[in-house]
Amino acid sequence: MAEHMDRREFLKVSGGASAGALLANFRTDSSLFEKAEQAARPVRLGVIGTGNRGRSLLSNLLLMPGLEFPALCDIDLDALAKAQDMVVKAGRPKPEGYSQGPEDFQRLLWRDDVDAVVIAASWDWHTPMALTAMRNGKYAAVEVPAAMSFEECWDLVDTHEATGVPCMMLENWSFRQDNLALLNMVRKGLFGEIVHVQASHAHDCIDHWFFSPEGNMRWGGRYLIGHNRSQYPTHAVGPVWPWMDLGCGDYFDTAVTMANRQLGINDYFRHKFGVDHPYAKASFAQGDVVTTLIKTKKGNTIFVKYDMQLPRPYDNQWELQGTRGIYNEQRNALYLVDKSPAYHEWEPFPPYMEKHDHVWWRKMKTEAEAGGHGGTDYLELALFVEAVRKKTQTPIDVYDSVLMSSIIPLSEKSIAAGATLIECPDFTRGKWKTKKPSFGVEG
Numbered sequence: 001m002a003e004h005m006d007r008r009e010f011l012k013v014s015g016g017a018s019a020g021a022l023l024a025n026f027r028t029d030s031s032l033f034e035k036a037e038q039a040a041r042p043v044r045l046g047v048i049g050t051g052n053r054g055r056s057l058l059s060n061l062l063l064m065p066g067l068e069f070p071a072l073c074d075i076d077l078d079a080l081a082k083a084q085d086m087v088v089k090a091g092r093p094k095p096e097g098y099s100q101g102p103e104d105f106q107r108l109l110w111r112d113d114v115d116a117v118v119i120a121a122s123w124d125w126h127t128p129m130a131l132t133a134m135r136n137g138k139y140a141a142v143e144v145p146a147a148m149s150f151e152e153c154w155d156l157v158d159t160h161e162a163t164g165v166p167c168m169m170l171e172n173w174s175f176r177q178d179n180l181a182l183l184n185m186v187r188k189g190l191f192g193e194i195v196h197v198q199a200s201h202a203h204d205c206i207d208h209w210f211f212s213p214e215g216n217m218r219w220g221g222r223y224l225i226g227h228n229r230s231q232y233p234t235h236a237v238g239p240v241w242p243w244m245d246l247g248c249g250d251y252f253d254t255a256v257t258m259a260n261r262q263l264g265i266n267d268y269f270r271h272k273f274g275v276d277h278p279y280a281k282a283s284f285a286q287g288d289v290v291t292t293l294i295k296t297k298k299g300n301t302i303f304v305k306y307d308m309q310l311p312r313p314y315d316n317q318w319e320l321q322g323t324r325g326i327y328n329e330q331r332n333a334l335y336l337v338d339k340s341p342a343y344h345e346w347e348p349f350p351p352y353m354e355k356h357d358h359v360w361w362r363k364m365k366t367e368a369e370a371g372g373h374g375g376t377d378y379l380e381l382a383l384f385v386e387a388v389r390k391k392t393q394t395p396i397d398v399y400d401s402v403l404m405s406s407i408i409p410l411s412e413k414s415i416a417a418g419a420t421l422i423e424c425p426d427f428t429r430g431k432w433k434t435k436k437p438s439f440g441v442e443g
């Protein structure tokens with residue numbers, strides 16, 4: 001493999017070293033955590049990308065019984081060593097490290113003693129790493145977003161279909177306790193027919209993720225130079241696709257996106273580092289706030305907002321609206337026809353969350369909350385590991401993963417064409433019409 005082959009070249013030439021075994025009759029199994037079975041059959045995991053997120057995921061995995069960590073990979077030796085240390089400090093054998101350049105993850109994926117891989121490298125590498133995992137018969141758990149372009153979305157779907165190996169995007173907000181209780185309520189019909197959802201990823205990442213606190217560009221910031229799009233939509237729509245049966249009864253149809261001008265990045269640098277800082281004047285394509293409106297095949301609408309470079313507290317602004325009621329995340333409140341005590345007045349959501357708590361949370365709350373991010377990271381990883389162990393489908397499948405990720409290219413295309421309505425590709429090739437909901441269905 002050429003030393004400086006870029007990611008795109010790599011994608012073209014990295015055919016499978018060995019195709020994965022075909023796994024028939026996938027299902028999502030909600031019989032979580034059968035401890036005896038867990039102990040009996042260890043799952044052997046690799047982690048690729050052991051930076052901040054990779055190590056945070058690893059810390060969750062180290063809390064789980066029945067896992068082995070034969071190998072880790074990162075091109076940054078320091079990040080790799082920190083992750084190896086974590087495993088050793090947890091009393092496990094030191095994992096073999098792979099760090100010989102950006103394609104060295106392949107050697108990890110060629111190992112016979114790895115069942116599955118967790119991918120937490122930078123965005124450009126998510127799809128190539130997941131493809132190589134599937135081609136080598138390893139379950140892939142890939143951080144958000146799973147794909148950045150329509151081409152990558154199709155590559156993931158085609159490779160999954162050719163190999164039969166599952167690929168799950170680690171969209172943790174699909175697993176939040178409030179969002180899963182809402183999913184139960186939606187399925188019980190408490191909101192009537194769902195007609196509209198609004199969702200945001202509103203998170204000021206300018207001083208730690210796009211750029212370092214010292215004002216240097218990090219890898220995330222590079223995407224702001226030449227792209228204008230909803231850069232990071234999956235946390236916004238993480239709970240939305242199951243609420244709306246997207247991929248299993250409905251699907252994205254068309255989408256239109258507008259972005260405002262970019263002022264926030266330049267102003268941040270002017271204010272913090274002075275007018276002479278290069279980024280105080282540099283041109284960035286990325287608008288500060290990007291608004292996407294998606295229409296579904298059924299005729300429902302979804303409003304998705306990107307807001308990651310202006311000063312603001314974190315917010316997802318979920319609002320779920322049906323013919324018989326409405327839920328609003330910021331108010332932590334809802335209103336249900338014939339149920340809420342006062343006409344047209346909000347009532348608190350927490351009692352409903354308790355009453356309709358999802359089985360995953362009823363079974364796992366204590367263990368999950370030890371892992372951080374409110375327990376969602378532990379829960380999504382535990383469910384992924386369980387699918388690997390049982391050779392079943394993952395709770396989020398490849399189609400769900402690319403549906404969420406496809407908002408990135410959909411929004412970019414629409415903005416570039418002057419807020420034109422864009423047709424959404426059907427990455428299921430029609431399967432959404434007959435597929436039954438499987439995510440978090442309670443038995």
Ligand SMILES: NC(=O)c1ccc[n+]([C@@H]2O[C@H](COP(=O)([O-])OP(=O)(O)OC[C@H]3O[C@@H](n4cnc5c(N)ncnc54)[C@H](O)[C@@H]3O)[C@@H](O)[C@H]2O)c1
Nearest residue numbers: 049050051052053054074075076079102120121122143144
């Ligand atoms: N789900 C969440 O809540 C959440 C939170 C934070 C980050 N993330 C996602 O996690 C991913 C990583 O983010 P981060 O904040 O940890 O970034 P980071 O820069 O801290 O870590 C990325 C790591 O990947 C490594 N890497 C890059 N290319 C590689 C290659 N070819 N081979 C091996 N290693 C490689 C880097 O050296 C680095 O250590 C991103 O995709 C991000 O979107 C998700």
